[in-house]
Amino acid sequence: MCYNCPVPLQDYALHREFLRSALEDGLILLEGGKWVPRQFDVHYPFHQTSNFMYLAGVPEADYCLLLDPKEGLDTLFIPRVDIQHRVWLGHVPDPKEAKSLYGFERVLYADEIPGALKAARKGYRKCYADRAAWRSFGKHLRGLSNRPAALEEAFQTLRAVKTAGEIALLKRANEISAKAHLAVMAAARPGMMEYELQAEFERVCLSHGLRHQGYLPIVAAGKNGAVLHYHRNNAVLREGDLLVIDAGGECEGYSADITRTFPIGGKFSSRQRDVYDIVLETQKQCIDRARPGALASDLHLHAMRVIAEGLRSLGVLKGSTEELVDTEAVRLFFPHGLGHMLGLDVHDCPGGRKRQVPAPRNVRMRFNAKLEPGFVITVEPGLYFIEALLRDPRLRRKHRGSVDFTRAESFLDFRGVRIEDDIVIRESGPALNLTTVPKEIEDVEEACRRKA
Numbered sequence: 001m002c003y004n005c006p007v008p009l010q011d012y013a014l015h016r017e018f019l020r021s022a023l024e025d026g027l028i029l030l031e032g033g034k035w036v037p038r039q040f041d042v043h044y045p046f047h048q049t050s051n052f053m054y055l056a057g058v059p060e061a062d063y064c065l066l067l068d069p070k071e072g073l074d075t076l077f078i079p080r081v082d083i084q085h086r087v088w089l090g091h092v093p094d095p096k097e098a099k100s101l102y103g104f105e106r107v108l109y110a111d112e113i114p115g116a117l118k119a120a121r122k123g124y125r126k127c128y129a130d131r132a133a134w135r136s137f138g139k140h141l142r143g144l145s146n147r148p149a150a151l152e153e154a155f156q157t158l159r160a161v162k163t164a165g166e167i168a169l170l171k172r173a174n175e176i177s178a179k180a181h182l183a184v185m186a187a188a189r190p191g192m193m194e195y196e197l198q199a200e201f202e203r204v205c206l207s208h209g210l211r212h213q214g215y216l217p218i219v220a221a222g223k224n225g226a227v228l229h230y231h232r233n234n235a236v237l238r239e240g241d242l243l244v245i246d247a248g249g250e251c252e253g254y255s256a257d258i259t260r261t262f263p264i265g266g267k268f269s270s271r272q273r274d275v276y277d278i279v280l281e282t283q284k285q286c287i288d289r290a291r292p293g294a295l296a297s298d299l300h301l302h303a304m305r306v307i308a309e310g311l312r313s314l315g316v317l318k319g320s321t322e323e324l325v326d327t328e329a330v331r332l333f334f335p336h337g338l339g340h341m342l343g344l345d346v347h348d349c350p351g352g353r354k355r356q357v358p359a360p361r362n363v364r365m366r367f368n369a370k371l372e373p374g375f376v377i378t379v380e381p382g383l384y385f386i387e388a389l390l391r392d393p394r395l396r397r398k399h400r401g402s403v404d405f406t407r408a409e410s411f412l413d414f415r416g417v418r419i420e421d422d423i424v425i426r427e428s429g430p431a432l433n434l435t436t437v438p439k440e441i442e443d444v445e446e447a448c449r450r451k452a
Contacts, residue, residue, distance in 0.1 A: 064137075
């Protein structure tokens with residue numbers, strides 16, 4: 001096992017086997033992440049590069065990896081440190097320890113890379129070195145044709161389908177993140193600052209061993225809920241406003257991505273319920289449709305239709321559902337994609353070029369592929385009343401026949417609702433929902449009433 005990681009080391013070995021099989025005609029060389037200086041001897045927090053983590057499961061800096069498909073041999077290179085390093089930064093595993101810790105049969109020091117490359121390159125005409133490794137060690141691979149784009153495409157393809165071990169990590173990230181979301185709901189009170197809730201979320205994650213967040217938490221109260229990637233987190237919480245929190249902890253590199261919207265003060269108003277119900281119904285229907293063979297763009301189009309119908313029932317939109325979707329009038333209120341892949345990156349590999357299908361012109365998404373068993377995706381419809389869009393002269397002219405702008409502007413007082421879960425596409429039947437944070441209105445209100 002790797003530290004507190006619930007994934008057996010053979011899972012990382014399986015990832016390496018996948019890559020060797022995909023690129024069997026050349027040596028594969030990767031350089032892990034390095035410390036990035038912030039000032040003098042102060043560094044930014046270290047985070048391992050995703051591709052290296054996928055293959056090695058090593059969260060530390062200054063490691064390298066060589067895969068030799070012909071020999072079926074994987075070599076992990078570790079930093080050779082001096083006594084001063086140990087004085088200031090502590091213990092670093094030696095080769096014997098690293099073999100046991102990370103599950104490699106062969107472990108050498110990083111200063112042995114030139115000799116290892118000289119021996120391993122015999123019989124090869126190609127190599128697949130990532131750009132960092134090529135900058136550091138390309139001089140030892142001269143004469144071989146390097147294919148970094150093919151290496152990246154292989155990662156894009158392989159990382160899209162998650163193994164059971166990867167899903168276990170995503171499940172654990174969701175379980176702990178759920179505790180943190182519940183803690184935030186219980187803690188939120190009028191007069192608090194958004195950053196106090198960010199601190200509460202991160203406290204719970206840290207207390208359960210999640211040292212990293214998958215991304216900077218979005219804690220958006222009131223009008224800030226209509227800013228899709230709001231990051232300031234420095235406004236005051238006010239009684240009766242909605243709060244959108246989009247946050248997910250990271251477990252051994254694998255991130256949760258969960259969004260909930262709840263009322264500050266613990267009770268949805270009638271209008272807030274109306275809008276929230278539209279988003280929740282949209283999400284439920286899309287999760288139910290997320291099955292093998294479904295196109296991601298079809299799910300997004302379905303979300304647009306449900307939201308359009310909901311807004312028409314509120315008197316905000318007028319006209320047929322298909323017209324509201326085709327003219328993109330609904331995009332004034334749902335301006336982002338329905339979801340994205342999830343894994344080692346919160347916006348994870350979209351699956352490689354061969355999986356991508358052209359999307360309809362009125363669908364703008366990070367990926368458009370047929371869903372496959374093992375895909376882990378987010379489903380995150382939202383409904384927003386964004387002043388910049390509703391008062392834009394060009395958009396008002398374009399959509400004057402479809403949008404009652406006066407009615408839409410009457411909703412500017414509470415701005416936004418988003419609900420996001422993380423799901424696993426299964427071989428058959430409905431998707432597995434990894435996210436357990438309450439989202440039914442009564443359950444959300446109950447969570448807000450609990451004492452922190």
